[in-house]
Structures are given as structure tokens and as C-alpha cells.
Amino acid sequence: MEKESNKHSYSTVVAGFKNALVSVSNKEGLVDFIYPLAKNGMRVVSTGGTAAQLKQAGVSVVEVSEQTGFDEVMDGRVKSLHPYIYMPLLARPNHTGDQETLGQKGLSHFDLVVCNLYPFKEKRKQGHKDLVELIDVGGPSLLRAAAKNFEQITVLCDPADYQQILKEGKIPTLEKRKQLAGKAFSLLADYNSCIVDWIRGNSREEGEDLNLKGYFYKKLRYGENPDQRASWFHFKRTGLQQASCLQGKELSFNNICDLDSAVSVVREFSTPCSVAIKHNNPCGVACGDTIEQAIALSLKADPLSVFGAVVAINQPVSKEAALALCSLFLEAVIAPDYSSSALEVFKHKKKNLRVMKWAELMNQSSDSLKIRCVDGGLLVQENQKLAEEWKSDWQCVQKVPDSSVQAELLMAWKVCAHLKSNAIALVSNNQTVGLGMGQVDRVSAVESAIQRWKKFHPHIRAPVLASDGFFPFPDSIEAAAAAGVKWIIQPGGSIRDSEVIKRAEELSVNMVLTGQRCFSH
Numbered sequence: 001m002e003k004e005s006n007k008h009s010y011s012t013v014v015a016g017f018k019n020a021l022v023s024v025s026n027k028e029g030l031v032d033f034i035y036p037l038a039k040n041g042m043r044v045v046s047t048g049g050t051a052a053q054l055k056q057a058g059v060s061v062v063e064v065s066e067q068t069g070f071d072e073v074m075d076g077r078v079k080s081l082h083p084y085i086y087m088p089l090l091a092r093p094n095h096t097g098d099q100e101t102l103g104q105k106g107l108s109h110f111d112l113v114v115c116n117l118y119p120f121k122e123k124r125k126q127g128h129k130d131l132v133e134l135i136d137v138g139g140p141s142l143l144r145a146a147a148k149n150f151e152q153i154t155v156l157c158d159p160a161d162y163q164q165i166l167k168e169g170k171i172p173t174l175e176k177r178k179q180l181a182g183k184a185f186s187l188l189a190d191y192n193s194c195i196v197d198w199i200r201g202n203s204r205e206e207g208e209d210l211n212l213k214g215y216f217y218k219k220l221r222y223g224e225n226p227d228q229r230a231s232w233f234h235f236k237r238t239g240l241q242q243a244s245c246l247q248g249k250e251l252s253f254n255n256i257c258d259l260d261s262a263v264s265v266v267r268e269f270s271t272p273c274s275v276a277i278k279h280n281n282p283c284g285v286a287c288g289d290t291i292e293q294a295i296a297l298s299l300k301a302d303p304l305s306v307f308g309a310v311v312a313i314n315q316p317v318s319k320e321a322a323l324a325l326c327s328l329f330l331e332a333v334i335a336p337d338y339s340s341s342a343l344e345v346f347k348h349k350k351k352n353l354r355v356m357k358w359a360e361l362m363n364q365s366s367d368s369l370k371i372r373c374v375d376g377g378l379l380v381q382e383n384q385k386l387a388e389e390w391k392s393d394w395q396c397v398q399k400v401p402d403s404s405v406q407a408e409l410l411m412a413w414k415v416c417a418h419l420k421s422n423a424i425a426l427v428s429n430n431q432t433v434g435l436g437m438g439q440v441d442r443v444s445a446v447e448s449a450i451q452r453w454k455k456f457h458p459h460i461r462a463p464v465l466a467s468d469g470f471f472p473f474p475d476s477i478e479a480a481a482a483a484g485v486k487w488i489i490q491p492g493g494s495i496r497d498s499e500v501i502k503r504a505e506e507l508s509v510n511m512v513l514t515g516q517r518c519f520s521h
Helices: 004-009 030-039 048-056 064-068 083-090 096-105 120-125 138-148 159-168 174-200 253-266 291-301 319-325 340-349 403-416 442-456 475-483 497-506
Strands: 019-023 043-046 112-115 154-156 215-220 230-234 244-247 273-278 281-287 309-313 330-335 354-357 369-374 377-382 424-428 431-436 464-467 487-490 510-513
Touching: 019 030, 019 048, 019 083, 019 138, 030 048, 030 112, 030 159, 043 048, 043 064, 064 083, 083 096, 083 138, 112 138, 120 174, 138 154, 138 174, 154 159, 154 174, 244 340, 253 273, 253 281, 253 309, 253 330, 273 291, 281 291, 281 403, 291 309, 291 319, 291 431, 319 340, 403 424, 403 431, 403 464, 403 487, 424 442, 431 442, 442 464, 442 475, 475 497, 497 510
Parallel strands: 019 043, 019 112, 112 154, 309 330, 330 354, 464 487, 487 510
Antiparallel strands: 215 230, 244 354, 273 281, 273 309, 281 431, 369 377, 424 431, 424 464
């Protein structure tokens, strides 16, 4: 064994650690940690496979069964759950009665506990069948008892902490032991949450508590504004954090919010699609026969607003596409992949552009829950599912649109659902030509969308219009008709639907009612 070097490198270590309990599933770095401590006189009590590995490395080990006088039973299901383990774990250091009890039983308190848990979460991700056997009982109990007694015990549940303890060359301070105990309790909370999630599956009943655990990913430079501190956490393994930054500056809080919005929109389309997002709202969305065509159209949809936008693309980016993206200032681009020539274009023309690659961008399903913070709590709702194709039960109150009009109405409907309410989307030839969002009345949203259409696409005569909510009065229909709109898709459901429909008929405007509202606040 190459452990004598450890003996000398850490000869000052923790002559203070006297009695350790070691039981781990993840044995990474364990021998390198325990060996020098044991050679400095620390007694080691251990279980099963952990004990076997330590013995093989030359560590003198007291088996748990020797400590308890009780052999492991039930294939190891019961091995450490014994008073002769928990008395030394829970004995209070300054409690005379506790110390007398230990003395009467010939026991010494533990001052170091090294323990981690069965890999339930990892095996679940791998599709392991017998997850019940991976629900750890003894490990969580050991960690909980040791962490509770942090005044006396150093508890280590993460192999990443081993070497730091050795290098410090002394028993951790009370504050450090408390911090390590908190880490153990956090691990237990996460472990239990994962089991709860598996047990419940998709059958969580209305009114049950919501189990959430945010995993720290990275600290951000600042939040929405420079005076706000911010960090990035993730709830699951898959997500935007998987995207790798191939070049450019570090992502900001606002970049991440816009990337998330852009990805959610581009996933609505299976054909080549490009989505430009500005301040969390789409400002240009286009589909095309090729991704190059889609990108060009999306950047021209609103050439004023697209300056400084974030762009999501649902197909690999070519050199030609990269050149188009470099024609103006953008904050970030995200796509499943890039050609080597595209990356060269970015490198030489836009070295500060954040180029994000997410291979699984289009393979990820949207979260089933949408969560929003409010003062003192959370609001949780299901993710809204929009129609992927034209639905036969949508009500056509005048003419039935042909396939080309259907495609444009469907695109407008999908885009409108991702605009902040009140929202209006105008679409023509697979391109958004006017978007109105975030207005406090619907007619203002219509007027805003029309204004952009007339300003940037005056040659287009009759785009289709989508509204995220019903029209409470005919005034919006009148404004749209006056501008040249001939087709409208909207939820319907107003008490004045008949009045609105009648006015549309008078103005030769065709209407499709989906029966689904798609507000986004």
C-alpha cells in the first residue's frame, strides 16, 4: 500500500479523533482519508463492505457486530440499529448521566462519523427495478444522530470534504462541525424528497405538500439589476444548466430568463424555427424550409426590437446561419449544435456573443409544473399544453380556413401563448409581423401589433391575428378589420361573443374559436 506517505504528510492530524464510525456506500477517497487517522491511533468501527475495504488497506477495524454483540441479519437490512451504536452517537458531552451510562456499558463516544447513503437517486435515473432495496434506513439514522450531536461529533457525508479535514490538521471548530451537520441534514432532506417523489409518482393528491429541493449550480454576477445578488439553482438533472457556453461572456440573470423563454417557444415547432426574445417576450418568430431561412425571417420580423435579443434555434447552425446572426448585436444564441465553420464565424465576428450549445434542447419535455414565487410562498400550476396541429373541434364561425391559413393561424396561436397578456400576434408567411403584449386592455394590444406591422412590413396586406383571450367588445375586431386583417383565432367565451361574431361577419372577418384561453402573466 502507498499509505505510509499519508502517515507522514498528516502526522499532526487529529491526534484528537479517537473513535470513528464508518459506513459508506460511496467509497471514493475513503482509504486515503481513514488510513492516516487510524495510524495515528484512531479506533475505527465499521460495517460490511466498508470494513472489508478498510481491512484490505491495512486499517485495523472493529466490526459493528463486535461492538454490538449482535450479528447482521436479514441480508444486512439490520446491522447498525442497536443501542451500542446509538448510545455513543447520542451521548451528550457535558451530561454526567450520559457519560456514566457509557462507562457502565464499556462504551466510548464517537467523535467522527463518516457515512453516505445507498444511491437511490442515481439508480432511479438509471431505471433500476428494485428501488425498495435502495431505500437506506441505517445510513440516514446514523447521519441524523451524528448531526444532532454536532457539539461532539464531526459528521462527513461527502467525500469532497475528506482531504480538507486532513489538511487542516486539527479537529474542526464547533462552527465547522455545525456546518457539516447542516450538510448532512440537507442530504437527508434531498434523499427523502427523492423517495417521496418516486412513491407518489404522478399521483400527488390535491392539497398535499410540495417537495422541492434546489441544487446550487452557480453564483451569478448579479440579478435583474446590478444591486441585486443572485444565484442559479436547478431542481432536476435535465434542464437549461446542461447547455454549454462555447464562447462569450458569462451569462447574466436576464440572459438566462430570456434563454428559457426562447427555448419554450422554439419547442412549439417541429419545422426549422428561430425565436428572438427581448425582455422575456418574443419579438421575432419565424419558420422556414431551412434553418437559414427561418433565422433570416426572425431577425427581420421586428428589426428594431431584435437589437440585443436572445435567439433560440431548433436545428444545428451552419456557417450561413452564423453569418446572419452576426449581422446585428445579439446577447446570446442557443441551438442543439453548430458546424465548425459556424463557430469560426462567431469567433472572428462576434467574440463576445454568448454561444450556447444544448444537444438535448428539443428532446426535453416542458416541466409538468410551473412555479412562481409570491410574497411568503409559491404558486404552482400545470404547464399549459397547446395544440400541436390544427384541431377539428375548433369552431369556425364563418368560413373554414384552407390548409395554408390553418398553418398561419396555428403559428400565431402558439406564439401568442408565449406573449405577456394582453397579447396579440400577427403572422404572415411563417413570420411574425406584429406583436402586441403586456397591455392593460386588448384593443391597445391590437393597436400595438398593427403599428409594428405597418411600420416594418407595410407590403403585407392581410396577416392572420391571434388573441390570448376573448374579445369582450367588437372594438378590437373593428381595429383589426380596418387594418386589413381577414382571419382571427381567439378563445371565445365572452358573454358578448354573439355581438363580436356578428360584427366580424359584417366586416368580412373570419373567426376561429379554440375554447382555450392562453394567458401568460
